Amino acid sequence: MSESEVKKFTRKGLTERNTKTDAVFIIENIVYDVTKFLDDHPGGHEVLLNVAGKDASEDFDDVGHSTDAKEMMKKYIIGELVEEDKVPTKRKQYKWSETDSQSKDGSFLTSWKFPVVLGLVMTVLYSYLFG
Ligand code: HEM
Incomplete structure (x- = not known):
């Protein structure tokens, strides 16, 4: 995928996407669609739905997810935030x-x-x- 093909989202446009049939959240300015992952998440679907439609960066970090989990995430990337909505990175x-x-x-x-x-x-x- 080249830079220009990356799908861009606004924080506002994602707020409603917090249901079992459409669950999307933001981690470090990257947008993830975890609808298909809900039932497979080792931490359960509840926690994911809680942060769906929102920025889950902190919650994700608080858990201290393994490198395996971080590798797994890549499958669910659907795009990133528009420049105006990005925040400074974790570092x-x-x-x-x-x-x-x-x-x-x-x-x-x-x-x-x-x-x-x-x-x-x-x-x-x-x-x-x-x-
Ligand atoms: C696409 C994003 C995510 C992936 C691929 C993922 C994957 C995983 C995996 C593989 C585990 C097992 C433990 C480990 O390997 O670290 C786990 C546990 C867990 N995750 Fe996630 N996770 C994601 C997002 C989140 C988010 C956003 C939250 C919080 C809102 C969360 C909360 C938890 C909790 C509470 C556990 C259980 C920890 C425990 O039982 O000790 N996860 N996750």
Whole structure:
């Protein structure tokens, strides 16, 4: 399939496609038709129908699907989102959350421990040198 033949969808146009006879969702800007897969999904048809018509990227990731599952997905691709509806890919989001968690937990240097330890060291040093 060449680039120009790829079918393009809008997020809006997919919202109604959430039934047992027409189940479509988006993962990482790619559009999947899983109507025929519903009964074969090891995680059950319920979860798939829950996200049908929507963006399932997060739910799909949360499960931590195997490489086998990711290989399997390719069979159900029917196209991709139009450029205007695309979101930055997972890699970018992942980096964001990395920086988020870092500023939350803090490393030794940025947490309260560093100034406290530094203060103790200076006190000891001061009394040793000038005491
Ligand atoms: C075309 C897309 C999908 C394919 C091909 C697929 C395939 C699979 C496969 C092969 C498994 C077995 C475990 C593994 O190999 O990782 C699985 C489990 C599962 N999947 Fe999916 N899946 C898809 C989409 C989704 C989505 C969108 C969700 C969530 C909304 C989901 C939720 C789950 C859950 C909850 C399990 C069960 C995990 C467990 O029992 O430990 N799947 N899927």
